[in-house]
Amino acid sequence: MHLRGTNQEFGRPYNRRIVLETIRLSAPISRSEIAQQVGLTVQTVSTITRELEEQGFVRGARETPKGRGHPPTTLTLNADGGFAIGLHVTPIGVEAALINLAGDVVARRGRTMAPVDPEATFALCGDLVREIRALRPAGRMLGIGMAMPGPMGVESMSFVGPTTLEGWKDVDIAARLEAVTGLPAFVGVDLAAAALGERLYGEGRxxxxxxxxxxxxxxxxxxxxxxxxxxxxxxxxxxxxxxxxxxxxxxxxxxxxxxxxxxxxxxxxxxxxxxxxxxxxxxxxxxxxxxxxxxxxxxxxxxxxxxxxxxxxxxxxxxxxxxxxxxxxxxxxxxxxxxxxxxxxxxxxxxxxxxxxxxxEGQDAVLRGAAALAVSGLLSPRFGLLFAGEEERAPRDPIMTPTSTKPEVAA
Missing domain, CATH: 3.30.420.40 (ATPase, nucleotide binding domain)
Incomplete structure (x- = not known):
């Protein structure tokens, strides 16, 4: 993927995500290298990386001197700068995992249940999410992703048979999930989530x-x-x-x-x-x-x-x-x-x-992929465009949280 930023001021939320994704893909990397890659000025990149450091998403460190002059500061992703929760719903139960920005499974919980009907499932998801969030009470929770059996929305294939979830027709899954967890919710087919998990964190890299x-x-x-x-x-x-x-x-x-x-x-x-x-x-x-x-x-x-x-x-x-x-x-x-x-x-x-x-990767591929649905959703440059032009009025961009709620840093 070829990432390019914009030097127009209204694009600050977009540029934050371009810079953050470039750091994730290419770390350790200097500010001048980021500017060259994404087509922004060094000054713009410096301003954005300072914000990202203040918010705990990235860390800066100077390289070991190899000659005269001061070596440049290189930036790396702070794995504990943010967390997402991945949920995997199957015909036999629900698995949940807390995932950091590096894709590590910080904690996991699961329950078997039958039948996996919507009311019981959303209640269980709320319990699992509260239990997992309590493990990182000061951590920035970016969102929640749910992976489910597919296909979705196909009358003859989505709601019948042992490999699907019966009784889920016309359920607004994302809205219900947001209601019981208080987090931005993203929903995807389990096999696509598993592929995403493999691409980001497994053999697919x-x-x-x-x-x-x-x-x-x-x-x-x-x-x-x-x-x-x-x-x-x-x-x-x-x-x-x-x-x-x-x-x-x-x-x-x-x-x-x-x-x-x-x-x-x-x-x-x-x-x-x-x-x-x-x-x-x-x-x-x-x-x-x-x-x-x-x-x-x-x-x-x-x-x-x-x-x-x-x-x-x-x-x-x-x-x-x-x-x-x-x-x-x-x-x-x-x-x-x-x-x-x-x-x-x-x-x-x-x-x-x-x-x-x-x-x-097994089950972890789906859980990581489900969490990645939320991370990639909130941190994608396209999502940043939703907040373009609003920086002067109100910092609505969810990755720019107040200092009092900055993410905890692991010891």
Whole structure:
């Protein structure tokens, strides 16, 4: 992403975010280097970085002298300069995590519940957020992000079946979340949030263009191109789990037959286990070495192999990252059984990255990504434009908080 500021005074909130993002991406970095990168004057950058230091977002330090004269001050991100809360709502419960600006999981809480209906869920979210905020009472809370199963707003697919949340039709999720937490709220599909978490904090940092295949209760994915998740017209891009791959196969709640996630997902494995033992649990079956799991892996590995080929031929990614809620050792077995992969456009001669790479972020990828929805929302340059021209009248920009509420600094 090419970041450029504006030297017009009304653009101060916008420029703050441009400078802050440049520091996050390029630290340690000097003020003159920032000015050169973003096209602002050194004086403008100095004014903005002084504000950001006063607010606790960045820290300055002089480099070790290497000759005559004073070395320039370089700036780095202060990880505890702000926090966001990530929520992950699934058909089996709610997970919450407090994330700092560096993407570290400071604390996490979770509750299982059934059914996951809106009223109970928002009440629980309010409790979890209050509990987590109490751990950093003086910390600046930038906002809250909620990741949910997708797709969203599709009548035949969003509110039916074991991989979705039933009873959530027409719920104004962001407004309800803001009401119970008092924080700016951002909502996204879990697979896109997971991809964002991987891009910012996980294995995806090494790649500008990758596909993230996410094993949740169901199966989905997101293409990350030039560092940005491809969301689609309504934010639902990536529903690879609903590609019909088995002609005349099992009926899917979406109304089609043979959808990929009816075979390759945690829900599919759970249904397979419960067909022989209604009390079966995936984790216990793994620990006991259930032969049902061996049979399942053997049967669905060809479908995963086909999915890899489809993804590569459609998106031409540098690599496919695979992760999610499925236990790592189970994913490793499934991935091994799916090899060798079929021929695709990924077989170019100067390839250096593996075609498929197993990540180990698991649940943290979604929680970090959910929190990043809030951080990127409030700290994005586009969001800063909402406050353009208001600096003289009132400091409404939420990242310019009064001194009395500056964030705490970890010892």
């Amino acid at each position: 090494a790649y500008r263009d990758f596909y993230y295949l996410y094993f949740g209760v169901g199966l989905g994915g997101t293409h990350v191109q030039e560092g940005n998740a491809v969301r689609g017209a309504r934010g639902n891009a990536g529903e690879i789990g609903h590609i019909p791959l088995v002609p005349g196969g099992d009926l899917c709640p979406c109304g089609n037959r043979g959808c990929l996630e009816r075979y390759v997902s945690l829900d599919a494995l759970d249904r397979r286990l419960k067909a022989t033992d209604p009390e079966a649990v995936v984790e216990r079956a793994l620990a006991d070495g259930s032969p049902v799991i061996d049979t399942w892996i053997e049967e669905v590995a060809p479908l995963l192999r086909a999915a890899v080929t489809i993804i590569e031929n459609l998106f031409d990614p540098e690599t496919i990252l695979i992760g999610g809620l499925m236990p790592d050792h189970l994913l490793e077995r499934l991935l091994a059984a799916a090899q060798p992969f079929a021929h695709s456009i990924a077989e170019y001669t100067d390839r250096t990255a593996p075609r498929v790479l197993l990540t180990h």
